[in-house]
Amino acid sequence: MCYKTIIAGALAAAAYTLPAHAQVSDDVLKIGVLTDMAGVAADITGKGSVVAAEMAVEEFSSTVLGKPIQIISADHQHKADIGASIARKWLDVENVDAIADIPNSAVALAIQNLAREKKRIALFSGAGSTALTNDQCSPYGFHWTYDTYSVSHGTASAVVKAGGASWFMLASDYAFGHQLAKDAGDVVKASGGDVLGEVLHPLGTADFSSFLLQAQSSGAKVIGIANAGADTVNAIKQAGEFGIVEQGQSLAALILFLQDVHSLGLAVAKGTYLTTASYWDIDDQSRVWSEKFKSRTGMMPSMVHAGVYGSVLHYLKAVEKAGTDDAGKVAAAIRELPINDAFTHDAHVREDGRVLRDMYLARVKEPSASKGEWDYFEIVSKIPAADTVWPLDKSTCPLVKK
Structure with a gap:
């Protein structure tokens, strides 16, 4: 299991003036990137997904509601039991607020059920099963990039x-x-x-x-x-x-x-x-972001990398709008806010959790x-x-x- 932690803006948080209603549990917002570091999807997800999440944090401003944002990551090895075990530890012990990427539909469905049970946000970019927004949908689960x-x-x-x-x-x-x-x-x-x-x-x-x-x-x-x-x-x-x-x-x-x-x-x-x-290479905005990504990874982003970036950025905007990291309130804000980032323009989330995008x-x-x-x-x-x-x-x- 490989973990990587990045804590952004801890010092800046102390100087931030909070609105009266703002509330972040444990005084840090934690996002876990659960991905494939060495398997069949490593090139299209993996370390690139972690970099994409980091770039979303940097673009947002490195803190939210005056609190630092922490990105951690792990490799689920394409095994649902391993993925669920990592996620359970993240949610129960490490107080992770949201889990992102999650390639492999079997792993994603296991995380969907766990996140529903624990009332935490799940942001699926690498998984493709339509079950995530059909019979296995969740108030806290969002299918971001593509499906089958x-x-x-x-x-x-x-x-x-x-x-x-x-x-x-x-x-x-x-x-x-x-x-x-x-x-x-x-x-x-x-x-x-x-x-x-x-x-x-x-x-x-x-x-x-x-x-x-x-x-x-x-x-x-x-x-x-x-x-x-x-x-x-x-x-x-x-x-x-x-x-x-x-x-x-x-x-x-x-x-x-x-x-x-x-x-x-x-x-x-x-x-x-x-x-x-x-x-x-769609437009100037996508080209600028992608060149920055390439400088860090040696490659242009896959649509999964772009989706991880977009989902994490939108999640941070939703936390800011909700004034809290409470999953129910954040989920409502995720659905309410239009989605705009370097690759997506004026998309939105349907009631089933699926992002409606061109x-x-x-x-x-x-x-x-x-x-x-x-x-x-x-x-x-x-x-x-x-x-x-x-x-x-x-x-x-x-x-x-x-």
């Missing part, structure tokens, strides 16, 4: 429209992969296509040969890659070694991150469609079109916020008014 519905909807519909009507799903065997394959399959069918089959692989597997052979033998026009991080990179690389694309099938990565393309290279990933919540349909550039390192995405179109989220009239969240 949003990324599969944009990508699958675009591929079907381009002629990829028959699909075979290659999915990781845990909650995120199951949901991603299902959501993409639903979009394919709704768009007039068909799903011919599915195969599940273990998280972090090194050998995709048997799974890819099953997909190849299905005769489907498109192999949907329903996993994330290193698993996506390895699956696409090995598909290239098998000559799957050259033999007439296409690959559709249902979630593909900037770091994945960096690992694959444009020659391998070119032309791939994806849906993303953010991109470093997203982007992107395509990986041809090598000749790239201006340099990290210039990998061409933004094809903006996807309206209403088209990126599970419809409320189909929601199973108890918080949604019927």
Whole structure:
């Protein structure tokens, strides 16, 4: 278990004049970044998520309600029991006020239940399961960046429209992969296509040969890659070694991150469609923030990094508005305040805890079109916020008014 602590502005807190109603328990606001430091999602979350949280604190002003802000972090190792054990210690012993990032949907669902029980804030950026804002929703849980519905909807519909009507799903065997394959399959069918089959692989597997052979033998026009991080990179690389694309099938990565393309290279990933919540090169504001992030990490931010930054910054604004770190009052402020940061403009939180934001349909550039390192995405179109989220009239969240 790896912990890192940063305490910002302790001296400044003493000189701050508090409003009469302000109240922060233990005289410090603690935020825990529960992430993946060494596993399949380390590049898109991990240390970059900790840096993103630190940058949010710095942007906010380093103190809130006159009290210092403390960022701690730990590695959940993609195990729900380990993640829950860390979170329980944070909440019960270390008095952590909010937990952020939480890649891996199985871990995230465990934290959602624990945070609900303990009445603490959970800010999900790395997890993708729609269950977080459906049957497992919480008054204190907020799904910030993306979910399996949003990324599969944009990508699958675009591929079907381009002629990829028959699909075979290659999915990781845990909650995120199951949901991603299902959501993409639903979009394919709704768009007039068909799903011919599915195969599940273990998280972090090194050998995709048997799974890819099953997909190849299905005769489907498109192999949907329903996993994330290193698993996506390895699956696409090995598909290239098998000559799957050259033999007439296409690959559709249902979630593909900037770091994945960096690992694959444009020659391998070119032309791939994806849906993303953010991109470093959208506008001047995103470019300035991303260059600062790159100076600290050596890479441009993934959409998860951008989401961690945005969720922590908005949480701090909500604490300031509420005048307290009381989770119920802060949660109300989170829902009330508009979301504005370097990547998000005038978004808001729905009653089920899902952030309602515009997203982007992107395509990986041809090598000749790239201006340099990290210039990998061409933004094809903006996807309206209403088209990126599970419809409320189909929601199973108890918080949604019927």
